[in-house]
Amino acid sequence: MLIWFQKNRSIFYLLLIGFTFPNFFLAATNSDKFKLPGHSKKTEKIGKDFRIEYYVNDKTGKKDGSYQKFYLKKLLVSGQYQEDNKSGNWYFKTLKDTLILHAHYKNNLADSTWKSYYNDGKLSAILNYKDGHLNDTLKGYHTNGKLATVSLYKNGGIIGNRKNYYPNGNLRSIETFSSNNDTVLFESFLEYLSHK
Numbered sequence: 001m002l003i004w005f006q007k008n009r010s011i012f013y014l015l016l017i018g019f020t021f022p023n024f025f026l027a028a029t030n031s032d033k034f035k036l037p038g039h040s041k042k043t044e045k046i047g048k049d050f051r052i053e054y055y056v057n058d059k060t061g062k063k064d065g066s067y068q069k070f071y072l073k074k075l076l077v078s079g080q081y082q083e084d085n086k087s088g089n090w091y092f093k094t095l096k097d098t099l100i101l102h103a104h105y106k107n108n109l110a111d112s113t114w115k116s117y118y119n120d121g122k123l124s125a126i127l128n129y130k131d132g133h134l135n136d137t138l139k140g141y142h143t144n145g146k147l148a149t150v151s152l153y154k155n156g157g158i159i160g161n162r163k164n165y166y167p168n169g170n171l172r173s174i175e176t177f178s179s180n181n182d183t184v185l186f187e188s189f190l191e192y193l194s195h196k
Contacts, residue, residue: 039065054081071095079105094119104129118143128153142167 039055046052049072055065063081070076074097079090086105093099098121104112109132116125122143128136133156140149146169151162157177164172176185 036065057083079103084108106131130155 036055038058040058041053042056043051043053050070052067052069054063054067056062057064060083062084064083065081066078067081068075068078074095075093076095077090077092079086080088082088085108087107088105090101090103090105091099092101092103096119098117098119100117100119102115103110104114106112110129111131112129114125114127114129115123116127118124120143122145123141124143125138125140127134127138130136134153135155136153138149138151138153139147142148142165144167146167147165148167149162149164152159160177162175162177164175166172171189173189174185174187176187
């Protein structure tokens with residue numbers, strides 16, 4: 001480990017800065033003075049209005065470092081590659097610069113906590129992944145911020161119940177799943193509206 005650290009000290013410090021200050025890489029990519037030694041910046045046009053910018057390891061030819069996708073001059077996607085694999089935090093934005101997805105990858109697989117947002121910036125869902133599969137609690141939210149659904153996952157499959165809620169927070173339904181993820185019981189709770 002000490003030998004790796006001594007040989008790759010600049011990479012270690014950049015990664016440390018990137019994990020401590022996630023937006024560091026977004027700002028750093030605007031200047032080549034922050035590029036990693038032995039890496040070249042590549043720019044590709046996609047159609048008329050899109051372009052991507054990323055770094056390639058000069059020895060391996062693999063994507064390695066920051067990645068950004070633009071529509072005209074608007075940054076839509078930013079993230080990191082490590083030896084051609086998506087790695088770490090990825091951010092997806094609308095043309096109005098609103099974050100719509102904060103994702104995390106490990107070895108090109110979905111990992112850790114993901115958060116998705118409505119176009120107005122309000123939280124729409126929290127998902128947890130491990131090795132590319134939904135794992136742990138999934139929570140979905142209505143546009144008013146109240147809980148819409150909650151379920152527990154393991155290795156991509158639902159465990160037990162999924163509860164769904166009305167926008168006012170009242171329970172709407174409960175779905176019970178078997179070990180092979182078939183719905184075996186569905187309970188629905190009608191909401192009666194009172195007219196004044």
